[in-house]
Amino acid sequence: EPEVTQTPSHQVTQMGQEVILRCVPISNHLYFYWYRQILGQKVEFLVSFYNNEISEKSEIFDDRFSVERPDGSNFTLKIRSTKLEDSAMYFCAREAAGETQYFGPGTRLTVL
Amino acid sequence: GNSVTQMEGPVTLSEEAFLTINCTYTATGYPSLFWYVQYPGEGLQLLLKATKADDKGSNKGFEATYRKETTSFHLEKGSVQVSDSAVYFCALKNAGGTSYGKLTFGQGTILTVHP
Numbered sequence: 001e002p003e004v005t006q007t008p009s010h011q012v013t014q015m016g017q018e019v020i021l022r023c024v025p026i027s028n029h030l031y032f033y034w035y036r037q038i039l040g041q042k043v044e045f046l047v048s049f050y051n052n053e054i055s056e057k058s059e060i061f062d063d064r065f066s067v068e069r070p071d072g073s074n075f076t077l078k079i080r081s082t083k084l085e086d087s088a089m090y091f092c093a094r095e096a097a098g099e100t101q102y103f104g105p106g107t108r109l110t111v112l
Numbered sequence: 113g114n115s116v117t118q119m120e121g122p123v124t125l126s127e128e129a130f131l132t133i134n135c136t137y138t139a140t141g142y143p144s145l146f147w148y149v150q151y152p153g154e155g156l157q158l159l160l161k162a163t164k165a166d167d168k169g170s171n172k173g174f175e176a177t178y179r180k181e182t183t184s185f186h187l188e189k190g191s192v193q194v195s196d197s198a199v200y201f202c203a204l205k206n207a208g209g210t211s212y213g214k215l216t217f218g219q220g221t222i223l224t225v226h227p
Contacts, residue, residue: 043220
């Protein structure tokens with residue numbers, strides 16, 4: 001299966017700043033997901049994205065979070081006004097057919 | 113709602129020992145079940161899956177059988193290796209009317225295998 005790539009691998013930001021996490025490049029996939037994993041804890045669902053629209057989101061995905069496909073291939077997660085508790089590993093996943101989600105290597109976000 | 117419960121870790125074994133990591137779930141309908149593995153410093157990799165009752169998923173010597181009567185999907189391996197040291201996550205997807213949907217993960221089990 002083609003890999004899912006994510007950039008950057010590590011992002012450090014000051015509290016209150018905005019960050020953009022990217023999944024690149026992706027094509028011919030219908031469903032995209034963002035998950036996060038706070039250090040030592042379980043992987044949690046954030047949002048699913050289908051046909052250029054959010055199809056489902058969790059309680060974690062508040063109004064500071066947004067997703068988009070700005071150029072038809074990249075899939076981005078934007079977090080505005082970052083908080084200390086946003087520090088986590090963020091994983092992008094894609095799903096083309098069948099029932100298997102394939103994950104990227106993740107972006108480690110550190111909010112200081 | 114959906115939930116997944118894994119056995120408490122960490123699990124420490126000697127090489128060639130038998131491994132069992134228990135996983136039970138709560139879900140409506142007929143979920144698909146997965147085991148993902150996370151090696152140190154890496155992302156999640158699909159290890160195996162089962163999409164209906166009594167299906168057995170297998171890969172790299174690991175096996176798990178979808179048991180609807182006990183709502184379980186225990187992971188087993190007959191002889192572990194040092195390279196199996198990783199975090200193992202049980203997960204389910206409740207597809208509903210489609211095959212797409214979010215994954216619900218268990219808390220993960222840390223496995224350490226010593227030579």
